[in-house]
Amino acid sequence: MKPELEKRIVRTPDGQEFEVDPLRDYYCEAAPTVMPAAYGKIVEDLFNWARSQSLWILGFGTGCGAIEMRPLMTPRFDAYRYGVQWRPTPRQANLFIISGYLSTKTLKRAIRSYEQMQNPKYVVGLGSCTINGGMYWDSYNTIKCLDQYLPVDLYITGCMPRPEALLQGFEDLKKLIRAGKCEGANKYSENFDWYKANQKQVIHDWDMPDYNW
Amino acid sequence: MRELYQRLQSLFVLGELTEQRANLFFITVEKDRLRPLITHLRDREGLRHLVLLTAVDWLEEGQFQLTYLLCDRLTRRDLGLRVMLDRANPVMESIHDLWPTAATYQRELREMFGIDFPGSPRLDEEFILEGWNTTPPYRRDFDTLEYARSQYAERAGRETRDPETHMRAQLYPESN
Numbered sequence: 001m002k003p004e005l006e007k008r009i010v011r012t013p014d015g016q017e018f019e020v021d022p023l024r025d026y027y028c029e030a031a032p033t034v035m036p037a038a039y040g041k042i043v044e045d046l047f048n049w050a051r052s053q054s055l056w057i058l059g060f061g062t063g064c065g066a067i068e069m070r071p072l073m074t075p076r077f078d079a080y081r082y083g084v085q086w087r088p089t090p091r092q093a094n095l096f097i098i099s100g101y102l103s104t105k106t107l108k109r110a111i112r113s114y115e116q117m118q119n120p121k122y123v124v125g126l127g128s129c130t131i132n133g134g135m136y137w138d139s140y141n142t143i144k145c146l147d148q149y150l151p152v153d154l155y156i157t158g159c160m161p162r163p164e165a166l167l168q169g170f171e172d173l174k175k176l177i178r179a180g181k182c183e184g185a186n187k188y189s190e191n192f193d194w195y196k197a198n199q200k201q202v203i204h205d206w207d208m209p210d211y212n213w
Numbered sequence: 214m215r216e217l218y219q220r221l222q223s224l225f226v227l228g229e230l231t232e233q234r235a236n237l238f239f240i241t242v243e244k245d246r247l248r249p250l251i252t253h254l255r256d257r258e259g260l261r262h263l264v265l266l267t268a269v270d271w272l273e274e275g276q277f278q279l280t281y282l283l284c285d286r287l288t289r290r291d292l293g294l295r296v297m298l299d300r301a302n303p304v305m306e307s308i309h310d311l312w313p314t315a316a317t318y319q320r321e322l323r324e325m326f327g328i329d330f331p332g333s334p335r336l337d338e339e340f341i342l343e344g345w346n347t348t349p350p351y352r353r354d355f356d357t358l359e360y361a362r363s364q365y366a367e368r369a370g371r372e373t374r375d376p377e378t379h380m381r382a383q384l385y386p387e388s389n
Contacts, residue, residue: 104343105341105342105343108343131368132367132368132370133361133365133367137361138357138358138361139357139361140350140355140357140360140361140364141342141350142361142365143365143366144361144365144366144367144368145365145366145367145368148366198366201364202364202365203343203344204343204344204345204346205343205344206344
């Protein structure tokens with residue numbers, strides 16, 4: 001356990017003392033719950049159409065694929081015309097692109113970031129590393145199969161995929177969202193114990209709460 | 214480089230010499246004799262830059278080889294010092310007081326090879342790996358492939374068939 005997660009006594013400038021238990025006070029203890037569709041099909045379809053028009057990506061580059069995302073922000077490829085943009089914090093984003101190989105150390109940060117994102121949220125695996133390990137198939141610290149640890153809605157193949165492939169991937173993701181097939185967050189909640197068991201199997205020093213909401 | 218070597222030879226006990234290039238020599242030295250030599254090279258001979266400190270695992274000989282590569286920027290020459298350590302008990306004197314950057318190399322070697330440098334700052338903190346609990350990964354007796362297979366889930370590969378037998382079975386099922 002990290003020192004900042006341990007119980008401690010905090011003294012205020014006024015001289016008061018109170019106990020802080022970070023795991024209880026700073027984090028939500030409850031596991032995520034499944035969020036069923038709230039309205040009928042027609043309204044949900046409208047919502048899904050609206051969701052598909054606003055893909056806000058978390059600016060978190062995990063591997064070499066992060067380099068392929070940079071040209072998309074520039075005038076040459078200009079992903080913004082498709083309603084795609086990058087945001088600096090997980091709270092403002094709804095699409096998490098795992099851009100390339102994911103070492104176990106980065107996986108820990110990726111899980112924390114994913115859990116802090118708000119519903120509805122989508123995960124796209126970019127490049128062959130996220131699909132079957134790619135050239136890191138025999139690495140001692142790189143995961144080989146991303147969907148064991150996070151619910152993946154779409155994979156984009158390539159090593160690395162060109163920006164055009166990414167733009168095509170966004171269009172495919174939009175189709176999936178409009179069809180109501182991007183239920184990754186609900187899948188994560190449903191199989192929460194399975195995902196946590198898989199994550200803890202590769203992350204040996206689990207020094208964070210089980211759910212980082 | 215030659216006259217440097219001859220000068221050093223009159224002052225220190227040196228081991229084997231390897232002349233890689235006209236401006237790159239390697240000298241093997243005993244473990245306990247490294248420190249006076251490397252201090253002399255830094256302060257008197259102008260080899261002020263520690264380029265790298267790295268290790269090689271000679272599994273068959275039961276030894277680790279440490280390489281201290283020094284550089285003289287003015288005369289453009291490099292000198293590598295090789296130190297052989299016992300693989301069963303790999304302990305080496307720290308040189309972090311001569312070059313502060315050496316502490317970083319020593320942390321890496323400690324984590325990746327399990328070579329100990331007593332007294333080096335932040336040596337026991339995690340450097341790159343987190344929660345590593347088996348053999349240090351750069352040691353050659355660490356089986357990377359086996360570890361990756363046992364640790365990380367794999368996706369089943371594509372099914373492949375021999376084209377000739379497959380097509381024969383498809384087109385002429387009675388011939389089999």
